[in-house]
């Protein structure tokens with residue numbers, strides 16, 4: 001930004017940024033008076049920053065829509081409906097003319113009328129079908145139940161060698177009905193706490209107990225980076241789950257938008273979002289009791305984010321998600337763990353019985369707690 005370019009091209013600029021940084025960037029870009037082209041999956045960010053949407057659709061065309069992302073969704077749905085109605089009307093008119101032609105083709109009296117119908121049919125402009133974007137379905141299959149609490153963090157402290165404690169006296173519990181977002185500014189220790197919970201890091205004090213038969217499904221950018229890129233998605237699956245049948249794997253990958261050749265090409269040639277989908281496909285196959293997700297929406301496109309949100313709303317496993325994505329957090333979480341310097345503060349939804357009250361609470365608490373708690377800024 002310092003060089004003040006004439007054209008600013010940003011590819012997923014909000015990935016990894018905390019709320020402060022995203023708000024700062026939004027304000028900065030709202031005042032940007034030169035050309036800005038941004039590729040982003042962050043719906044709230046797009047709604048605040050852009051004036052036009054270029055939609056790269058499933059039929060390989062780029063169509064321009066005036067307005068922010070919400071307006072684009074409405075306009076596109078209207079365009080799809082209107083196009084469908086025009087196609088139906090045209091099909092009906094064509095059928096009508098065709099039946100007239102078939103009926104009176106041999107009739108000398110109506111030869112002129114038949115000819116004019118044939119000409120009219122030939123003149124008819126064909127209304128092309130607008131292809132819907134491929135629909136995605138993510139689903140976490142239900143695991144067998146295990147007794148609660150499935151995971152308990154008791155009086156935990158952690159510090160990296162030679163450094164002061166990142167947090168101490170942390171007491172938390174997770175079970176299969178948990179819907180928790182762990183939020184806080186960059187560098188405060190969220191990923192570290194997740195690693196302590198999973199067991200990658202030992203706490204400096206206190207204990208983490210996990211149910212004996214507990215299966216944890218974890219997603220992090222690290223796991224995407226750890227995929228063996230010389231393999232195809234199908235080969236990676238077969239290597240991890242040797243008992244799985246290839247046809248079942250292909251169907252599963254296909255439902256996540258990794259059908260056809262995509263499942264058979266080397267993962268080094270997949271996009272960032274496609275690699276994330278492979279990692280998610282593997283997690284789903286494990287039928288985890290607890291899902292531990294670190295920035296799961298980075299690199300996913302908006303349709304995939306919606307599919308993920310839907311799957312997380314429906315899933316029967318416990319959920320702990322670290323995310324700076326306001327739309328994701330406010331759509332699924334009923335509890336916020338706010339990471340602050342040295343501690344973790346728990347905030348529970350006060351009205352779990354009312355969906356709209358919970359939605360309002362999430363948005364208020366999400367913004368309020370994060371902006372109040374943090375001292376970081378760009």
Ligand SMILES: Nc1ncnc2c1ncn2[C@@H]1O[C@H](COP(=O)(O)OP(=O)(O)OP(=O)(O)O)[C@@H](O)[C@H]1O
Nearest residue numbers: 016018160166184185186187188189190191192193
């Ligand atoms: N292996 C390590 N050794 C020493 N310090 C580390 C190590 N890993 C992380 N840290 C430090 O610990 C702090 C917390 O890092 P962590 O990755 O947990 O933060 P975070 O809250 O997840 O940040 P972000 O939102 O940017 O992902 C940071 O100051 C980081 O530099």
